[in-house]
Amino acid sequence: MFRYIIRRLLILPLIMTAVSMLIFAMLSLLTPYERASLYVQDISKRPGAIDSIIEKYGLNDPIPVQYWHWLVGRKDANTGEIEGGILRGNLGWSKTGKATVWEVIARRMPATAELAIWAGIPMILIGVGLGVISAVNHNKLPDQVLRVISIVGWSIPVFVFGLLCLMFFYARLGWFAPGRLSDWAMQVVQSDSYRVYTGMYTVDSLLNLRLDIFRNAVSHLVLPSVTLAYLNWAYMLRLTRSSMLDTLSQDYMTTARAKGLTERLVILRHALPNGLIPVVTIGAIMLIGLLNGVVITETIFDYPGMGSFMAQSALSLDVISVLGITLFSAFILISGNLIVDILYGIIDPRIRLD
Amino acid sequence: MQDLLDILNLKTHFQTQEGTIHAVNGVSLSLSDGETLGIVGESGCGKSVTMMSLLRLIPMPPGRIVAGSAHFFGRDLLQVSDTEIRTIRGSQIGMIFQDPMTFFNPVIPIGKQVAEPLEVHRNFTRAQALERAAEMLEMVGIPRARDRLSDYPHQFSGGMRQRAMIAMALICNPKLLIADEPTTALDVTIQAQIIELVLRLREELGMSIIWITHDLGVVAGLAQRIAVMYAGYIIEEALVDEFYANPQHPYAIGLLGSLPRLDANGHKRLVSIDGLPPVLTSEPNSCPFAPRCWLAMERCQRENPQLRYINDKHRVACWVDIDSGKER
Ligand SMILES: Nc1ncnc2c1ncn2[C@@H]1O[C@H](COP(=O)(O)OP(=O)(O)OP(=O)(O)O)[C@@H](O)[C@H]1O
Ligand SMILES: [Mg+2]
Numbered sequence: 001m002f003r004y005i006i007r008r009l010l011i012l013p014l015i016m017t018a019v020s021m022l023i024f025a026m027l028s029l030l031t032p033y034e035r036a037s038l039y040v041q042d043i044s045k046r047p048g049a050i051d052s053i054i055e056k057y058g059l060n061d062p063i064p065v066q067y068w069h070w071l072v073g074r075k076d077a078n079t080g081e082i083e084g085g086i087l088r089g090n091l092g093w094s095k096t097g098k099a100t101v102w103e104v105i106a107r108r109m110p111a112t113a114e115l116a117i118w119a120g121i122p123m124i125l126i127g128v129g130l131g132v133i134s135a136v137n138h139n140k141l142p143d144q145v146l147r148v149i150s151i152v153g154w155s156i157p158v159f160v161f162g163l164l165c166l167m168f169f170y171a172r173l174g175w176f177a178p179g180r181l182s183d184w185a186m187q188v189v190q191s192d193s194y195r196v197y198t199g200m201y202t203v204d205s206l207l208n209l210r211l212d213i214f215r216n217a218v219s220h221l222v223l224p225s226v227t228l229a230y231l232n233w234a235y236m237l238r239l240t241r242s243s244m245l246d247t248l249s250q251d252y253m254t255t256a257r258a259k260g261l262t263e264r265l266v267i268l269r270h271a272l273p274n275g276l277i278p279v280v281t282i283g284a285i286m287l288i289g290l291l292n293g294v295v296i297t298e299t300i301f302d303y304p305g306m307g308s309f310m311a312q313s314a315l316s317l318d319v320i321s322v323l324g325i326t327l328f329s330a331f332i333l334i335s336g337n338l339i340v341d342i343l344y345g346i347i348d349p350r351i352r353l354d
Numbered sequence: 355m356q357d358l359l360d361i362l363n364l365k366t367h368f369q370t371q372e373g374t375i376h377a378v379n380g381v382s383l384s385l386s387d388g389e390t391l392g393i394v395g396e397s398g399c400g401k402s403v404t405m406m407s408l409l410r411l412i413p414m415p416p417g418r419i420v421a422g423s424a425h426f427f428g429r430d431l432l433q434v435s436d437t438e439i440r441t442i443r444g445s446q447i448g449m450i451f452q453d454p455m456t457f458f459n460p461v462i463p464i465g466k467q468v469a470e471p472l473e474v475h476r477n478f479t480r481a482q483a484l485e486r487a488a489e490m491l492e493m494v495g496i497p498r499a500r501d502r503l504s505d506y507p508h509q510f511s512g513g514m515r516q517r518a519m520i521a522m523a524l525i526c527n528p529k530l531l532i533a534d535e536p537t538t539a540l541d542v543t544i545q546a547q548i549i550e551l552v553l554r555l556r557e558e559l560g561m562s563i564i565w566i567t568h569d570l571g572v573v574a575g576l577a578q579r580i581a582v583m584y585a586g587y588i589i590e591e592a593l594v595d596e597f598y599a600n601p602q603h604p605y606a607i608g609l610l611g612s613l614p615r616l617d618a619n620g621h622k623r624l625v626s627i628d629g630l631p632p633v634l635t636s637e638p639n640s641c642p643f644a645p646r647c648w649l650a651m652e653r654c655q656r657e658n659p660q661l662r663y664i665n666d667k668h669r670v671a672c673w674v675d676i677d678s679g680k681e682r
Contacts, residue, residue: 251456257411259444259471259522273461349461349506 001345008338012331019330023323024067030317032059038095038317070323091324096313101324104309110199111180112294112305115228118202118221120287123229124236128279131240135275136267138245146237153234162227162300169223176223178302185216224301228293232286240279247275273347281344288336291329357425358529358562359385359408364422364432366400366407369415376634377403379586380422382661385530390556390563392573392594394609395583396631401566404583405532407432409447410439426530445475448523448561452535454515458507465491465503468522475526490521494551513544517551527559534566549576570609574598582606585632585642588661592668602670604647641673649674651681 027035036053040046054060058074070092073085084090091101099107134146169175181189181201188194188210189201197204202221205213247253248271256270257263294307302308306325313321345351366378378400385391393401406412408424408431424431426447431439443449451457459467468491469483478486484503491499494517507515516536523531533552537545549572556563567573573580574594581591582603590603601607608627629646632638637658641647644654653673661671675682 251451251453252459254406254411255449255451255457255522256459257443258409258449260440260442260474261444261470262440265474270459270462274459277461347461350508 001342004345005338005342008341012334012338015334016327016330020070020323020327021067023326024063024070027066027319028063030319034317035059035319086324086327091327092320094313094318094321094324096316096318096321097309101321104321105306105325105328107199108304108306108309111303112291112298112307114200114202115221115224115294115298115303115305116287116290117200118218119225119228119232120290122225123233124283124287127233127236128240128276128283131237131279132244132267132272132275134237134241135244135248138248143241146241150234150237153230154238156230159296159300161230162223162297165223165227166300176219178220178223180217180220180304181213182216182220185213188213220303224297224303227300228290228297232290232293236279236283236286239282240275243278244271244275247271250274277344277348280347281340284340284343285337288333288340291332357384358387358389358427359383360423360425361404361408362423362425364404364407364424365420366403366412367418367420369418373635376637377417377586378407379634379637381583381586381588383581383588383591385562385564387529388560388562389579390565390577392577392580393564393566393583394568394570394573394580396568398633399583399631400586401583402534403586405449405534405564405566408532409443409449411443441475444471444523444528445526446528447530447532448526448528449532450516450519450523450534450536453539454512454519455507455539457519458515460507463504463506464510464518465505468518468525471522471526487521487525490525491518494518494521494555495547496521512540513547516540516544516548520548520551520555524555524559524561528561530562530564532564532566535568536565537572538568545572552576570611582609585634585638587642587671588669589643589671590669591661592670596667600668602664602668602676603643603672604649604674604676605643607676641671649676649679653681 032054033050036050036057036059039053040049056076058066058069061069069084071085071087073082073088073090075081076083082088084092086092091105093099094101094104097104097107130146130150134143137143166178170178180186189196189204194208194210195204197207201217202214205211205217253266253270256266261269291306294305295310296307297303298305298307299311306329310322310325312318313325361381361383364378364381365376368375368377381400381404383391393404395401403412403417407417407419408426410419410431412419419432422432426442429438431442434442458464465484465487469478469480469487472478472483472486473480476483488500488503491502496502496514496517502510510518516539519536531552536552537548540548552563552565553576555561563576565573565576570580577594579591579593580597581588582605583589584605590597590601590606592600592602597606598610601610605627627646632642632645634642639658640656641650641654641658644650647654651673657673659671659673661669663669673681
């Protein structure tokens with residue numbers, strides 16, 4: 001097990017390198033002129049500015065050379081100092097975020113993590129719970145009803161559902177608002193008397209004993225988390241249902257009943273630990289996968305997290321930001337998958353990781 | 355001897371797409387205290403369904419016990435409440451199954467699974483139950499059982515798993531052990547060991563046994579009485595010696611193998627049964643074995659024979675007298 005983890009950790013840098021090279025290769029699709037123009041305001045009034053930027057950042061260099069510079073940094077012709085270089089811990093300056101990429105990640109990651117938690121945990125609990133109910137009542141009324149609901153849920157795309165929610169609850173009813181907090185709450189949060197612990201408003205507000213802020217944060221989270229989780233809970237339900245049905249038809253269920261266990265114990269002790277094995281692993285992968293969904297969801301709800309930032313940077317051709325965020329997400333994704341594998345080895349005694 | 359179990363006219367059906375499958379068609383059997391009964395028959399003849407019906411372990415739907423009674427210690431297992439049948443399962447009637455791999459829960463340690471009936475029926479604590487499980491596992495011949503309580507089923511060999519299954523079925527000291535082809539999935543030497551083990555345990559614990567098998571050879575050394583099933587019917591039943599010395603039903607003779615027999619014309623011939631047993635979708639009005647029977651007569655085609663005594667230790671359901679080849 002230990003050796004397995006080490007080996008997986010050793011692969012990590014390889015994958016990261018491959019990912020970053022891939023993105024860099026895509027750079028060749030943009031001309032240096034296009035890339036430089038992002039950094040110049042009012043291009044028509046400052047001729048030559050673009051050329052100097054191309055010069056300054058070496059945008060005319062061959063792509064492999066640029067990649068190398070991006071890795072280890074580049075000596076500035078004027079000051080003679082080495083700038084950038086992600087191997088030196090420098091992800092670069094984000095034009096879109098008007099801060100270093102690290103600062104942007106530090107500011108926006110808690111928002112996204114908060115959204116993912118609020119979307120993910122109810123999604124898993126509801127999806128799994130309903131899936132178990134469906135399987136235990138196989139082909140009876142609850143099962144039929146849930147099947148219809150999950151199929152309908154499954155067939156509506158995220159953005160359609162999100163926009164419908166927005167139109168109905170926000171524009172029509174005015175119940176929930178976009179963004180992360182209302183203005184008054186934002187002022188409180190940014191004031192000196194309010195301490196920041198995690199950057200997640202729902203957590204910090206409780207630690208600061210500010211229930212009003214908590215309520216405000218939750219009301220902003222409801223729509224995006226429901227939208228984000230929507231597809232997934234329907235999938236979770238179907239997965240749990242089929243996995244539980246499979247387990248319930250296994251021979252060892254008969255053994256458990258033949259031992260005189262009550263139906264409740266048969267389900268709790270003998271069916272769930274087996275039926276939930278694939279659910280746990282896929283649920284965890286899905287939680288990580290939520291991070292993909294945030295790009296659309298955060299954009300729809302104007303929610304200032306990593307996803308909406310990613311969308312903004314990509315739309316304004318802010319290569320440095322896109323690279324930094326992608327690399328960071330790849331890291332999260334890969335380590336998340338490693339955790340899932342280890343988890344799998346723990347919950348299923350038949351699996352030996354080596 | 356007092357009857358421990360008395361099954362009368364048990365009928366179990368399954369509702370399927372193709373229609374109603376008549377899996378068990380009026381089985382009557384009795385078992386006295388301390389006795390071992392062997393039930394023999396081809397695959398699909400209803401042996402398992404009969405036993406599962408007793409403990410009401412048939413999946414319902416699609417299954418349904420349509421008729422019959424099964425008195426065990428004076429109580430009708432088919433009529434008692436759900437709670438009551440649960441207190442009998444695993445406590446007074448233990449059951450072991452064909453494939454000890456699939457019938458053990460793969461993600462629960464063996465020790466916990468073997469100990470579980472004690473927690474459910476005898477209010478043992480987990481620790482007491484595990485202690486007793488270790489003793490029981492030693493008793494069925496698993497060395498250093500205490501160290502192996504936390505092993506998972508896949509860490510046991512096939513033979514050891516079946517031993518553990520036996521320990522699990524007997525841990526509450528039941529009056530009756532139902533063994534549903536417990537050696538079919540094992541290789542021959544292990545089979546012999548398991549049978550020897552059951553013989554020893556029967557000696558020590560004194561339970562009655564119903565032993566289901568395909569194999570007439572296996573059951574000869576175990577059972578006092580043998581019942582042969584075909585298409586959901588008991589078609590022959592006799593004490594062991596009588597059965598092997600004087601089998602009556604053509605199907606039983608076929609099962610017993612290539613024994614030389616007289617056919618209807620008085621010629622000696624080797625018997626083997628071709629074809630497959632039928633799956634009944636309605637009550638037959640002919641002998642269900644007639645299509646495969648080399649002795650079938652006109653009467654066999656229009657009337658299903660009842661199980662009848664031919665002497666005080668032998669019952670058979672056949673129109674033909676095997677020794678003369680004529681109608682009885
Ligand atoms: N759940 C079920 N649904 C439909 N039919 C069933 C079901 N269980 C059993 N049957 C039918 O009942 C009949 C008897 O099956 P049973 O399992 O008792 O046979 P068996 O004598 O135990 O055979 P084997 O030696 O293969 O175990 C078969 O025809 C089978 O198709
Ligand atoms: Mg069977």
